[in-house]
Amino acid sequence: MCRVIDMNDILERSLLYDFYGELLTDRQKKVYQAVVFDDLSPSEVAEEEGISRQGVHDMVRRCEKLLQGYEDKLGLVARFSQTKDLVAQIRQQAELFRKTGDVSCVSRIEHISMEIGEL
């Protein structure tokens, strides 16, 4: 079977699961992990769990909807990602300072760190 793998999609799913996965039931977690992260086929998971392929499919869809619902309400993945992006900028400025000795890099670091404080 040919699957088109979208890395952004995988990253997005990983982040949502990393942030909100613990709000799923143990069964939901087990099935979702198996299909989405361990890349098992719905048939394999269905057999293991003693439910239908459709049941597996529905459970994965339901989990996706729940996880996305939490993010829609709380926006914590977005908030954390913004912070991480700004921290990456700080690291870049520190590296640039090391290479060039340009002190304005450190001013920018101070500025960015204050921006993060306001998030």
Add this chain to the structure above:
Amino acid sequence: MCRVIDMNDILERSLLYDFYGELLTDRQKKVYQAVVFDDLSPSEVAEEEGISRQGVHDMVRRCEKLLQGYEDKLGLVARFSQTKDLVAQIRQQAELFRKTGDVSCVSRIEHISMEIGEL
């Protein structure tokens, strides 16, 4: 009435509400905000909402339990606080560099920013 105000407690409640408040119902949010943040008495809120003082008290307790439950499961307030603490350290190092010109501050900034990347 004399109330002992614990600032850490207020901060903790604010953070929990800031992170997970949107998972409460509109009614829960309204009552919780009125009592906890607007500092209205349970009697005032009870009258406004048309419920008993005990009802208000129970709802506030229930909200606290829910918010703390989300944090116990997800730990996102703790994760975010760790990040903020490290960012504050970056800001301090940048200020120290501005005052002393000590380039080791920038190495420390680079180190801390990598630490944040691993959170």
